[in-house]
Amino acid sequence: MQTKILIVIPAFNEEKNISIVIEDLKTNVPGCDILVVNDCSLDNTSNVAKTKAGVRVVDLPCNLGIGGAVQTGFKYAQRNDYDYVVQVDGDGQHLAEEVPKLITEMQKYNCDMVIGSRFLDIESFKTTNIRRMGIKMFYLIYRLLIKIKVTDGTSGFRGYNKRSIAFLANNYPDDYPEPEAVILLNVNGLIIREVGVRMRERIHGRSSITPIKSLYYMTKVVMSIFFSYLRTRW
Amino acid sequence: MPDQSHFLSVQILGIVFSVFLSSTVFFLVKNKRIQEKYSILWFLISGFVLIISVFRDFMEWFSNFIGIYYAPSALFAILISCAYMLLLNTSISISTLKKQNKNLIQEMGLLKLKVEELEKKLRESEEKLSI
Numbered sequence: 001m002q003t004k005i006l007i008v009i010p011a012f013n014e015e016k017n018i019s020i021v022i023e024d025l026k027t028n029v030p031g032c033d034i035l036v037v038n039d040c041s042l043d044n045t046s047n048v049a050k051t052k053a054g055v056r057v058v059d060l061p062c063n064l065g066i067g068g069a070v071q072t073g074f075k076y077a078q079r080n081d082y083d084y085v086v087q088v089d090g091d092g093q094h095l096a097e098e099v100p101k102l103i104t105e106m107q108k109y110n111c112d113m114v115i116g117s118r119f120l121d122i123e124s125f126k127t128t129n130i131r132r133m134g135i136k137m138f139y140l141i142y143r144l145l146i147k148i149k150v151t152d153g154t155s156g157f158r159g160y161n162k163r164s165i166a167f168l169a170n171n172y173p174d175d176y177p178e179p180e181a182v183i184l185l186n187v188n189g190l191i192i193r194e195v196g197v198r199m200r201e202r203i204h205g206r207s208s209i210t211p212i213k214s215l216y217y218m219t220k221v222v223m224s225i226f227f228s229y230l231r232t233r234w
Numbered sequence: 235m236p237d238q239s240h241f242l243s244v245q246i247l248g249i250v251f252s253v254f255l256s257s258t259v260f261f262l263v264k265n266k267r268i269q270e271k272y273s274i275l276w277f278l279i280s281g282f283v284l285i286i287s288v289f290r291d292f293m294e295w296f297s298n299f300i301g302i303y304y305a306p307s308a309l310f311a312i313l314i315s316c317a318y319m320l321l322l323n324t325s326i327s328i329s330t331l332k333k334q335n336k337n338l339i340q341e342m343g344l345l346k347l348k349v350e351e352l353e354k355k356l357r358e359s360e361e362k363l364s365i
Binding site: 061 | 335339347
């Protein structure tokens with residue numbers, strides 16, 4: 001039996017990037033199904049994605065944020081019996097040619113989630129100082145709480161297997177889900193690994209996290225991480 | 235010793251407020267603008283306001299007990315705590331609603347995709363039949 005792989009692309013106002021992302025995936029990983037979760041974009045994202053042959057598009061009727069959009073992908077994957085899900089951002093910073101790396105890692109080590117990290121290997125990646133500081137902080141929190149090394153806890157380039165898909169379809173955090181999901185999976189006995197990947201700087205548009213939002217972001221995520229950790233102890 | 239007339243006016247204010255609050259809640263429930271289950275806390279609070287407004291001795295005793303020398307201040311302290319409780323209750327309801335809302339939005343998105351795919355299949359098979 002062939003392994004079924006679903007690529008989930010959460011997209012909010014990505015009409016300029018989405019077709020490049022899809023073309024990139026279709027060329028580099030032709031065996032995979034592609035699901036675009038359009039999180040109620042205000043632009044033409046949905047129609048642009050729908051013009052691509054073989055791409056399925058879920059149009060959410062209200063904006064849920066990245067967490068709710070990605071979870072829709074998990075639900076779809078679970079119901080349609082996919083073996084693996086790979087989450088790829090709609091802004092084009094993740095490279096399709098790196099997708100097989102994530103799948104191979106999961107097959108080789110039988111781990112439940114694999115994170116594509118910008119910092120694990122030698123290649124450096126330009127990112128803002130404040131973000132780097134945040135990532136470093138997550139690294140320390142992870143080492144302290146769950147005693148594993150995760151160098152890129154905010155990376156949205158991730159692979160999931162059946163076990164983590166089934167779990168996350170029902171329990172995925174809302175606002176800024178990536179760092180929290182690491183703790184959530186770990187405390188629920190699922191295994192996480194990291195693999196070094198290259199990434200591109202975003203082609204159009206800016207990151208959803210502006211400097212002003214950074215403080216709220218860190219507070220919210222640290223709180224969520226703390227409570228996720230606590231829930232399984234009590 | 236506080237002025238007695240001040241004391242009385244706060245009492246009257248409390249009673250009026252309580253009657254106004256409970257009748258408002260009553261009519262909101264009657265007209266189905268609030269569910270019964272959410273009205274319970276409101277009725278309890280307005281009942282409590284009524285009791286402490288009518289029985290001034292209770293307020294005297296209570297304010298002495300917690301160390302507030304001016305009894306009407308204790309009244310406001312209690313009312314504010316009640317308001318906090320109601321707000322907390324609202325936050326809980328909002329969180330529940332948000333979760334349900336999220337699930338509905340996701341289901342709706344997935345179902346829309348399914349309907350579109352089924353419609354496409356139907357069209358294709360109809361076209362085949364007509365040939």
